[in-house]
Amino acid sequence: MKKQVLFLTGFIVLLCAFSGCTNKGTDGANQEPIPAMEFSMEDLIAGSVKYGDDPQKIEEAFGTPDSRNSYQEGATGNDVLEYFYSSGNEFVFISDSGTDSFFLRSVRICTTDIATARGLKVGCTQEDVIESFRNDGTDARILYAAEIWEIDDDFTMIIPPRGLITDDPAGTCVNYSVPVYPYTDREEVSGYMYQSHGNIWFIITDSVVVEYGWFVGAMAE
Numbered sequence: 001m002k003k004q005v006l007f008l009t010g011f012i013v014l015l016c017a018f019s020g021c022t023n024k025g026t027d028g029a030n031q032e033p034i035p036a037m038e039f040s041m042e043d044l045i046a047g048s049v050k051y052g053d054d055p056q057k058i059e060e061a062f063g064t065p066d067s068r069n070s071y072q073e074g075a076t077g078n079d080v081l082e083y084f085y086s087s088g089n090e091f092v093f094i095s096d097s098g099t100d101s102f103f104l105r106s107v108r109i110c111t112t113d114i115a116t117a118r119g120l121k122v123g124c125t126q127e128d129v130i131e132s133f134r135n136d137g138t139d140a141r142i143l144y145a146a147e148i149w150e151i152d153d154d155f156t157m158i159i160p161p162r163g164l165i166t167d168d169p170a171g172t173c174v175n176y177s178v179p180v181y182p183y184t185d186r187e188e189v190s191g192y193m194y195q196s197h198g199n200i201w202f203i204i205t206d207s208v209v210v211e212y213g214w215f216v217g218a219m220a221e
Contacts, residue, residue, distance in 0.1 A: 021115075021124035038134040038144060039162060039176035041198045044214050046107045047114040049091075051198070051216055053104045058083060058091050065091075087111045088211070106215030116200070122211060126204045129174050133163060141165045143176075146183070146192070171205035180216065193219040 044051035048061045059065070065083035073080050079095040081102050088110030093102035115121040118132045136144040143163025164175045180196040200214040 021120055021128040036131060036133050036135065039178050039198075039200060041178060041180065041216075043117045043176075043200060044198055044216065045117040046109055046214070049104065049107075051104055051214070055081065055083070055093055055102055055104075058104065062089070062091075089114070090213075092215075105217065106213065108211065108213040110211045116212065116214075120202070120209070120212065122209050124209045126172065126174065126202075126207045126209070129202050129204070129209065133176055135163065143174075146179075168203055170203050170210065172203075174202045174204065176200050177219075 041051070049057055062085065066086045067084045069082040069084070071080050072078070073094065076094075076097075078097060079102070081093040081095075083091040083093075088108070090108040091104060092106040094105045095102050110122060112122045120129055120132055130143065134144045141164060143165065146162055162177050164177075166173045166175060177197045177199045179192070180198060183192070183195070196216065196218055198214065198216050199219075200212065202209050202212045204210065
């Protein structure tokens with residue numbers, strides 16, 4: 001009997017220079033490539049700004065937005081502030097609970113001048129992206145997963161995938177995810193969609209990144 005493999009995607013795709021795109025290094029005199037590390041919260045960088053920065057920091061880096069929008073988030077009751085630039089770049093802030101302070105929660109980048117922590121940016125290739133992060137070759141679309149459970153001889157559960165390739169109307173989407181706080185038990189793992197995660201996504205057309213973005217929050221409410 002062919003073994004069944006089940007993986008729970010749970011990813012929400014938001015909307016979802018060919019050289020020098022990554023900062024891959026080598027190890028010692030043998031010049032062996034350093035294994036790519038898995039995605040982490042430290043990857044949530046866009047140019048000179050990062051997750052948690054306030055609106056002033058974004059304006060210092062990118063200037064006054066061309067338009068703004070604000071609303072109250074239904075799931076949390078927190079206020080949300082959105083910055084839109086004519087370039088297509090977007091920055092979304094959420095208020096600290098019970099305060100008037102806002103911090104950066106998500107970005108969408110469409111220009112070639114703003115890179116991630118690993119040097120990835122619009123114009124890089126799909127190969128650049130995949131080679132920059134851990135890849136276990138678990139499945140054609142699952143690059144690596146948090147846990148793999150061998151239920152029995154006929155059933156394996158891969159949950160949740162932390163590197164995933166999905167289809168997107170614009171082409172291909174490569175997603176990476178990590179919990180903000182480590183899972184404490186199998187109940188949290190199985191309900192991972194309700195846990196807060198950091199996520200990054202790359203939209204790829206004809207093997208080239210045409211936009212990327214990242215966000216922090218639960219995948220489902």
